[in-house]
Amino acid sequence: MVQLDGHDIDVLEAGSGPPLLYLHGFADVHGAFAGWQPFHERLQQRFRVIAPAHPGCAGSGGVNDIDTVEDAVFHYIELADGLGLEEVRLAGTCIGGWIAAEMAVRYPERVKSLTLIGATGLHVPGSPIADLFMLSLSRDGGNHEDIRRLLFADPELPLAKQLFPDPRASVEDELLRYKALTFAGRIGWSPPYLYDRKLRGRLRRISCPTAVIWGRDDHLVPLAHGQAYAEGIPGGRLAIIESAGHSPHLEQPEKTAGLVLG
Numbered sequence: 001m002v003q004l005d006g007h008d009i010d011v012l013e014a015g016s017g018p019p020l021l022y023l024h025g026f027a028d029v030h031g032a033f034a035g036w037q038p039f040h041e042r043l044q045q046r047f048r049v050i051a052p053a054h055p056g057c058a059g060s061g062g063v064n065d066i067d068t069v070e071d072a073v074f075h076y077i078e079l080a081d082g083l084g085l086e087e088v089r090l091a092g093t094c095i096g097g098w099i100a101a102e103m104a105v106r107y108p109e110r111v112k113s114l115t116l117i118g119a120t121g122l123h124v125p126g127s128p129i130a131d132l133f134m135l136s137l138s139r140d141g142g143n144h145e146d147i148r149r150l151l152f153a154d155p156e157l158p159l160a161k162q163l164f165p166d167p168r169a170s171v172e173d174e175l176l177r178y179k180a181l182t183f184a185g186r187i188g189w190s191p192p193y194l195y196d197r198k199l200r201g202r203l204r205r206i207s208c209p210t211a212v213i214w215g216r217d218d219h220l221v222p223l224a225h226g227q228a229y230a231e232g233i234p235g236g237r238l239a240i241i242e243s244a245g246h247s248p249h250l251e252q253p254e255k256t257a258g259l260v261l262g
Contacts, residue, residue: 001059002052002083007061007062007065008061009053009055009062009079010030010053010057011051011052012035013048013050013051014036014040014044015049016044016047018048018089019083019085020047020048020091021052021089021091022043022050022092023090023091024051024054024057024092024093024094025092025117026094026151026177026184027094027163028094028247030054030058030176030180031094031176032176033163034058037253038253038257039249039257042253042257042261043260050083050085054072055072055075056179056182056186057176057179057180062075063183066186066187067186068187069121069188069196070102072099076099077110080110086110087110088112090103090113091117091260093119093247093249094119094120094246095120095188097116097118097120098120098195098196098199100116101116101199102121102196104206108206108207109207111206113210113211114206115211115212115213116213117214118214118220118246119225120194121195121196122196122199124225124228127224128222129193129220129222129225130219132147132150132181132184132194133184133189143167144164144165144167144168148164150219151220152250153216153217154245157251159250200232203232203236204233204234206234210230210233210237211239212236212237212239213239213241214240214241215248215251216244219245220245221246226238239259241259244256
């Protein structure tokens, strides 16, 4: 735990090497499970991975201070200041990727590299982001196939069923999911839905090496969003992971980690 503006911030840290600030998504550490997965452990072989829980997620406080994605950006810049990270390597999945992109357009001089994995944040005509909030509700007395289909290419994948089981996960894991959805609602519930109308036009401000990583079968944030990020960021490179959906870091951890490290 670290303290920021009078609130506890739940921070996991492991590995050695240059610091990598990792901002989580839904099917991720702090969002659906408490510890590291093989993807994170692979990154820790080269980086000191610092993974804070978003305000209100896991053991972090301060969610009532967050009303917009802009608030989340300032939260993380101040956290970086508190951790002594004048320059940061940033990686983020899903909503964490959105926040990372917003940080990089506002503070390009402070971001040394950027990795976006299935990031929300953009408006792409004809390819809307799916309604995560509605489909996160169980149906038919506890069937979570809808949310698994959004977050994984194959809703019957054993890991998908382990993290989002029928009829429900443990109380602790259910609470993690509820808190992550609550935070997402603070920054992306009101229209525009999980995106910033101005972000796409600002991507040209990003000046660091940027990898954009997308699952071929992402049913939450369509591949067109990855293409838009890569096209809008100068020098942005898009890598598509086959046999993966919105969670390539879980579905294809070695391939995804290799792209981040590369």
